[in-house]
Amino acid sequence: MDGDGTLNELINGIMKFDNKPKISFIPLGTVNDFARTIKMSTKRTFLSKNINESEIVESDIGSFNDIYFNYVAAFGAFTPVAYVTGQKLKKKFGKFAYFLVAFKYLNKIKTYDLEVETDDDKFKGEFIYGSVSNSKSIGGFEWFKRKGVKIDDGKFEVLLIKKPKRIIDWINTAFLLLVKKHKKKYFYYTQTREIKFKSKQSLNWTLDGEYGGRNKETKIKTNNKAINFVIPL
Numbered sequence: 001m002d003g004d005g006t007l008n009e010l011i012n013g014i015m016k017f018d019n020k021p022k023i024s025f026i027p028l029g030t031v032n033d034f035a036r037t038i039k040m041s042t043k044r045t046f047l048s049k050n051i052n053e054s055e056i057v058e059s060d061i062g063s064f065n066d067i068y069f070n071y072v073a074a075f076g077a078f079t080p081v082a083y084v085t086g087q088k089l090k091k092k093f094g095k096f097a098y099f100l101v102a103f104k105y106l107n108k109i110k111t112y113d114l115e116v117e118t119d120d121d122k123f124k125g126e127f128i129y130g131s132v133s134n135s136k137s138i139g140g141f142e143w144f145k146r147k148g149v150k151i152d153d154g155k156f157e158v159l160l161i162k163k164p165k166r167i168i169d170w171i172n173t174a175f176l177l178l179v180k181k182h183k184k185k186y187f188y189y190t191q192t193r194e195i196k197f198k199s200k201q202s203l204n205w206t207l208d209g210e211y212g213g214r215n216k217e218t219k220i221k222t223n224n225k226a227i228n229f230v231i232p233l
Contacts, residue, residue, distance in 0.1 A: 004070065004208045005208055005209045008209075008210060011068055011070045011227065012067060014227065015226065020226070020228075022056065022228040023227065023228070023229060024054075024230035024231070024232070025229075033072070034070055034071045037071065037137065037149070037151060038057050038229060039231070040229075053233045054230050054231055055230075056228050056229070056230060056231075057152075057228070058152045058225040058227075058228055058229075059225070059226070059227050059229055060134055060151060060155075060156070060222045060223060060226060061222070061223045061227055062223070063219075063220065063221045063222075063223060064218065064220055065215065065219060067207070067212075069207040069208050069212070071208060072133040072207070072208060073207050073212065073220055074129070074130065074131035074205065075203040075204060075205050076127065076128050076129035076161070076203075077110075077128045109128055111126050111128055111163045112127050112199055112201065113125075113201075114126075114127055115197070115198040116188075116195065116197055118190055118192040118194070118195050119195075120190070121190065125188065127161060127162055128161050128162075128164070129159075130161070131143075131157075131158070132156045133157050133159070134149075134156050134157070134222075135151075142180065144157055144159075144180060152225050154193055154224035155193055155222060156222055157190075157191055158190050158195055159188075160187065161186070162185075164186070169186065172186060173187075193221060194222070196218065196219050197215075197220075198216065202215060202216050205218070
């Protein structure tokens with residue numbers, strides 16, 4: 001198997017079954033965010049391990065309107081980078097290929113006026129980015145403190161980046177992301193079982209690093225412990 005996008009296709013197929021089989025996969029993609037989250041080896045030596053010596057890891061799966069995602073649904077700043085970066089570039093530069101392509105999107109960052117409803121909150125705001133995730137890393141980089149993310153707790157992590165108004169706000173936003181601190185002035189962060197988004201303009205979504213379509217209204221919810229992954233020891 002290849003990377004996170006290929007795993008997404010497999011998950012969408014398996015979620016249609018009532019009796020879902022246990023699955024495993026070989027993480028040979030560019031970033032392999034989910035494999036890193038469940039501590040699966042991303043090295044070639046993985047191929048020589050005995051599949052009979054393994055453990056079972058239960059994982060939540062996200063519903064995105066009428067389809068599924070494994071570890072992240074995102075919109076806004078830089079999210080197209082994951083699926084527009086060419087395979088040749090990724091093979092040559094690895095995850096740094098995403099940085100090269102990201103520079104093209106610096107002057108294309110848009111602001112989205114959203115109505116958001118979670119389990120415990122309902123609000124409006126202007127945001128440049130949003131993600132609903134079940135992973136310790138997105139795009140190969142950790143956005144959250146590790147102890148705060150559990151893939152089987154029935155909740156996803158929601159991170160919305162508020163529209164920076166001044167240059168200093170951009171700088172502070174970038175710095176706080178690096179140190180994994182989500183201050184209310186710059187971010188909205190929560191954990192929730194369900195979340196709804198409404199916007200006047202259609203949002204382009206990325207699901208597990210692949211294009212996820214355009215929607216003005218989106219409902220996302222967790223399917224608790226929906227898939228069992230077999231992880232070689």
